Amino acid sequence: MSINSKLVQLRKKVRLNQKKVIDEIIRDHSTNTCIFCGSSEQLTKEHVIPQWVYSRCTKRTFVTTTNGASQTYNKTTLPACKDCNSNILGSLERHLKHEFENIDVRKQEFSRETYELIILWLETLEYKFQVLDLRRNLNKVKGSEYIPYIGKMPISMFQGPADTSPSKVFSNLRSSLKALSVKSKSKKLNSLCVLYTKNPDFHFFHSSNNFIFIELAQYGVAFFYFFNRTFDSHESASLAAQEIVKKEYAGKGT
Template structure:
């Protein structure tokens, strides 16, 4: 079956079940149901960041943006039914991994179809982080004294600023699932930056509802994607992205 037929199945599942999923997760953040179709049958554990990104190294960690907690990828999972996990999301990842192996971005470009698939994949990561942030409690605000009652509030409530309202958080969550059902990503191409990299290790940082950077050393490639921000031309996006990347690396080195 072609990748496009798989994506038709994915979009149909999301459109048919998105209200059930969002209503259930908003009511009970830790609801044990597939985060894609809402099924409670044949649940598996979907990695927020795919295993192959880390070469299945269980010691590798990534940092959450809200309170600086490091966690290993293998323990950072969400419920997904077997079909959505392996057959649909897994198929998309396997297809893209093949493209990453096939295309040398130092002198080749991805097709527009592949670029749209990359955007869809990065949007699935954003959606999973939105769900994850709702499920996790805030352990400690970085640089601040721990306040016990705040610890019971989901991390999602602290996205962007301390005055983020629950209504806004839930709206972002609904939107993150909705965009996965949008067929064409053509109008988002300027917001995706493809970067050739010679770094030897994986790097990742993410700002909820804002942007994502993921560097895949194995393939000599990195992606920076602005989830909401649009640009008139690709050079403006690249300039903005590289400034954020350089600032992040500078903070990491200090």
């Protein structure tokens, strides 16, 4: 079955089950059902960031913005049924890996279809992070008082420049899942920036409901994508992305 046929299946699954899935996640943030279709059959562990992205390094970690706590990518998983995980999303990732291996972005652009598939893939990462942030409780931050009641609240309630209401968090969650059911990403093409990189290592950062940056050292390519901003031109998106990347790297002392 072609990648397009499998993505038709994904869109149908999301459209048919999105209310059921979101209602269940809201009812029980730690629900053990597929986060894409709501099935409780043949559940597998879906890595929030795919293992191939960071070369399957079990020591590779990321830090949550709110908690300041480090955790491994390898153990950061969510429930997904075998069909959604291995068959559909696995096929999307294998297809993109093949494109990354065979295109040198210094000399050649990806096809329009590939750009749209990259956007879809990055949107699946955003959705997974939103679910993950609902499932993770706020931990004690070093040097501050710990309040048990607040500690039981999901991290997602504290993301962004100001505290976020539960209704807004759930609205963002619905929107991020709904985005996976949209076939055409043509209106968002200017929101995706593709960069050539010579950095020898994987690098990643993400701002919920805002943007994502992922650097795939093994393929010499990096992607910056604005989830909810559209631009009149690719140049204006690139300038906005470059400012954010510079601040991120400067903050890490690189």
